[in-house]
Amino acid sequence: MTFVPYDRPVRAAFIGLGRIYDLNVRAYLGSPDVEVVALVDPSEERRAQRQPDWPAARTFASAAELASSGISVDAAEVLLPAPLHADGVVEMLGYGWHLNMQKPMCNDLSEAQRMLDAAKASQRILRVMDNYLFYEPLHKLKAAAQSGEIGEVAGYHMKMTGSGLGGWDVPVSSFMWQLEQMQRGRGILVFDDGWHKLSTALWLFGPVREVRAWIGNTHVGPGVDIDAPATIVWEHDNGVRGVWEITLAMDMYLRSDYYTNDERWEITGSKGYARVNRCTGRGIQQPSLEVYADGLMRGYHALDDDWASSFRDSGRHWLRWLRTGVGPLSWSGEEAVDVLRLALAAYASSASGGAGVNPSHLS
Numbered sequence: 001m002t003f004v005p006y007d008r009p010v011r012a013a014f015i016g017l018g019r020i021y022d023l024n025v026r027a028y029l030g031s032p033d034v035e036v037v038a039l040v041d042p043s044e045e046r047r048a049q050r051q052p053d054w055p056a057a058r059t060f061a062s063a064a065e066l067a068s069s070g071i072s073v074d075a076a077e078v079l080l081p082a083p084l085h086a087d088g089v090v091e092m093l094g095y096g097w098h099l100n101m102q103k104p105m106c107n108d109l110s111e112a113q114r115m116l117d118a119a120k121a122s123q124r125i126l127r128v129m130d131n132y133l134f135y136e137p138l139h140k141l142k143a144a145a146q147s148g149e150i151g152e153v154a155g156y157h158m159k160m161t162g163s164g165l166g167g168w169d170v171p172v173s174s175f176m177w178q179l180e181q182m183q184r185g186r187g188i189l190v191f192d193d194g195w196h197k198l199s200t201a202l203w204l205f206g207p208v209r210e211v212r213a214w215i216g217n218t219h220v221g222p223g224v225d226i227d228a229p230a231t232i233v234w235e236h237d238n239g240v241r242g243v244w245e246i247t248l249a250m251d252m253y254l255r256s257d258y259y260t261n262d263e264r265w266e267i268t269g270s271k272g273y274a275r276v277n278r279c280t281g282r283g284i285q286q287p288s289l290e291v292y293a294d295g296l297m298r299g300y301h302a303l304d305d306d307w308a309s310s311f312r313d314s315g316r317h318w319l320r321w322l323r324t325g326v327g328p329l330s331w332s333g334e335e336a337v338d339v340l341r342l343a344l345a346a347y348a349s350s351a352s353g354g355a356g357v358n359p360s361h362l363s
């Protein structure tokens with residue numbers, strides 16, 4: 001499709017004003033590229049809570065009410081509960097809005113196709129944001145791997161520990177739809193938060209040709225099952241292998257301004273390694289990136305390693321993109337389907353006892 005950039009600030013609406021609004025909003029506050037014209041959420045409490053951020057914006061209980069209000073909207077920031085993504089996105093593309101939606105895109109390939117078809121039919125842009133791709137330490141990690149300073153890339157490792165103590169409050173209502181997702185086999189660690197890890201794998205080393213997985217389950221309470229321990233390994237088309245281990249540590253306190261997720265990315269090269277020590281939480285109190293080569297360890301002490309900054313930069317990239325049409329969307333709808341395929345390949349492999357699955361062969 002031909003996209004014509006806006007020669008004026010984009011008129012935007014927030015759809016969903018829950019927990020993650022607190023971080024997505026950072027891109028919009030103070031941006032010259034946008035005018036926020038509407039706030040949508042069925043919760044009156046949420047609408048009242050967010051209105052002071054945008055005193056001139058009108059509030060609505062549903063996207064349909066906004067669409068029939070006569071207010072002109074160019075683009076929406078879609079922060080809906082994941083189970084509502086597919087239907088919500090199809091509906092809003094039908095209103096003629098460009099969409100920047102939160103991950104996970106949706107739960108299966110048929111929903112994804114429905115969303116891509118709707119974008120095509122309406123000639124609108126569907127972006128599935130991934131803030132991790134805008135986290136400065138991960139950018140420097142990628143640059144370290146590409147620069148040759150650690151030699152030829154030999155493999156990499158990602159670690160993620162979900163801990164039960166610390167961090168910001170997550171309202172029970174935000175957790176309720178996660179329970180629904182768990183019951184559909186789309187767990188909170190592998191699929192919801194894990195979406196980002198799979199996304200960084202594709203972003204770092206490109207397409208994946210084989211995935212092998214062993215996804216476990218920990219029953220932590222009535223109706224609450226967490227998809228850990230889990231181990232997922234894969235091989236990229238370029239031959240680089242990755243491994244991702246997911247662990248649950250219910251009683252571990254993790255200092256965090258956000259979720260209690262202790263994360264690591266480590267790329268091993270033929271003559272050294274580069275490692276991101278933390279992201280969402282403040283686990284390891286060393287520089288967020290360390291690069292070891294030739295007997296020397298270099299620590300990056302001055303990176304913008306506040307996880308919230310990645311939301312700001314991802315959102316600003318989108319708003320700028322709407323004004324210029326320049327650069328990759330990170331991710332387009334089609335690229336997000338590759339992330340979905342990677343997750344679905346992990347599930348298929350685990351269900352078959354760990355057999356290798358090619359994500360592109362899934363239908």
Ligand SMILES: NC(=O)c1ccc[n+]([C@@H]2O[C@H](COP(=O)([O-])OP(=O)(O)OC[C@H]3O[C@@H](n4cnc5c(N)ncnc54)[C@H](O)[C@@H]3O)[C@@H](O)[C@H]2O)c1
Binds near residue numbers: 040084102131175
């Ligand atoms: N990028 C990240 O790291 C990250 C982190 C957390 C959440 N998320 C994603 O963000 C999305 C939202 O998560 P959250 O934690 O903010 O959830 P939440 O439950 O806190 O917020 C969702 C909001 O949507 C509202 N809502 C429900 N139905 C609606 C409708 N039909 N129209 C408009 N609003 C509606 C709810 O009232 C609620 O206020 C999910 O897709 C989640 O996976 C991403």
